[in-house]
Amino acid sequence: MTTELRRRLLVPAKHLGLVLIGFVMLYPVLWMVVSSLRPGDEIFRSPGLILDTFRTENYTEGWNALSPSFGTYLLNSAILVLGCIVGNLVSCSMAAYAFARLQFTGKRWWFGIMLGTIMLPIHVIIVPQYVLFSNIGWVNTFLPLIVPKILATDAFFVFLMVQFVRGLPRELDEAARIDGCGHPRIFLRIVLPLMKPALATTTIFTFIWTWNDFFGQLIYLTDPDMYTVPVALRSFVDSTVATSWGSQFAMSVVSLVPIFLAFLVGQRYLVKGIATTGGK
């Protein structure tokens, strides 16, 4: 009886606690959404969440604040994200298959080098990289941001997929081999379909990281017509002059929507992908 009572009290109490903590963590986002509906000069004078005005002007103003309008930036970000996702999926899965299933000279060594690239800070490589791309004439196009992805330079995803492929039973490969499959077929028919959770994880992470990446896009995209969402959002803020926070918050909300949707749709795969690669 007492345990039953305790359970009855404990569960709601636990949930209440979790809801409260969740609210605290969500507060900044909620505040941003509410602030985007306030007149700009009121934003920092009222930290509360209760709206006494409902202004949608921030959205229309923010959308048209820069030239071109915000739609261009969303489109640019979308193109970039799509390119990066396709690049990563194709190249990283092939690289991962090679590392997990093929035998070649210096495999461990190459694997080590690949992992080492994760640790290189961007400041070290940005100048030589910029010089390279500027000589090829690729500055101010999406190519410097997309082409490296097609060459499996995102070592994190290669690693993630290698771990996943290693977890797949080799017997499947061998059965396919007996039926006369070579490596291309084993990869396409056997391994790739089984890798779905890892591919989903890669898709979602690439989406979020590319969508939020600021630095590379800032450096390589110089023409305002090529700007992406993060670069455009930062153009609202300049600490030397007054900032139109209202417009900036409104556009931040707009730019959060795709991320939110991607996460909503993909979170099931995300958890699955990480659980199956990390747990082994």
Next chain:
Amino acid sequence: MLRGVRRGTAWAVLLSLSASLLVACGSSSDAGGDLTAEKVTLRFTWWGADDRHKRTQKVIDLFQQKHPNITIKGEFKEWNGYWDSLATTMAANDAPDIMQMDELYIASYAERGALLDLNEAKKHLDTTNFDQKALATGTIGDKRYGLPVGLGMYSIMVNLDLLAKYNIPVPDDTKWSWDDLKTIADQVSKAGGGQVFGMQSPGINDAAGLSIRARQQGKAMFDADAKVVLPQEIARDYWQYILDLSKSGASMSPSATIEKASAGLNQSATATNTAAFGLWWNTQLTALTAASGAKLKLLRMPGETQGKAPGAYYKPSMFWSVSARSKYPAEAAAFVSFLANDEESAKILLTERGVPANQKIREAIADQLKETDKAAKEYLDTVPVSDPPRITPNGASTLDTILKRHTEDVLFGRTTPDQAAASFIKEVQSEVDAAR
């Protein structure tokens, strides 16, 4: 000016790396030659927020109408990204032709040979309507690396509504001292009952306050050879003053002070009506009035009449600079001249980049200015100044960051004003030495 986080050492290193690349490159074509009739494209970059981007684009369009063969491509960034991006493109020999340049960085870029000496392009760049004291701010040795765009002066911003609310008379700024400022700030804090404070603590966002105190005593931060010549006791007294303000309650608690100061203009104590006095550039009056909704007034700096010389000086809000490796230096100079001298363009830009340094332009736009901009212009026209200090030397771009850290240490009691003064001077000197 009030600014966000300065770039870290990584960028300083990057910039010095790029130095080696820059040495061999002078400008290839002739800056003093005639304007070309061929079709050319120039890249023009600036930092700022959305309002500036719009106005600048309009001026670009205007220029292109008058010079149909010249296309100007505008590239806008915000402050931090701007310097990251500029350092990278400089290193890769792919810098924009025309740049908005800041006082803190101009020496770093100029001494590495990245900027064109505008004297070479005299033929296309008209500077006749500029005050000599203003022009001097962009000159190193006998070379002119930047043309000042707007001018600002350090000032005390007072919130008249708060003083009226507490029945405290507005002080007479023609002969007030630093002690007078502290006394009145104490009065406000007492009346404010923990909600409103007298003074927004200085010494956090920039070094101008310290520089002005030194200049009032006939001293300076740097000498012509880029040596730190700031006397230790002046720095010590400055931090003692800040500490006294904090201890007596004239300014907010240290943690609140740092938080407000780091959050940008809109969240500062002045903008949120929580401090009656604050040190600001006169050109920020409009933005602060809009943010606070209160009636603000510009007062002269305290201590200007007690010392040896007025500490006030013209600070260029920014410069126009031309890349030393621009393929079309003459055309770039013509565009800079248009930005600085054309009345039509001035009427679009107004005071968004500060009160124009060009005196003729300043008068030409006077009628169009808002009440607050007029007040800022009048401040610039009437307050006595002395010669500008030396340009912040190469390597000292981190001056403000170093100052802020020391102020924090003093406010939180981690160090004494005396120790802070010694360590500040040593650190700035070593930064300058390291850049040589």
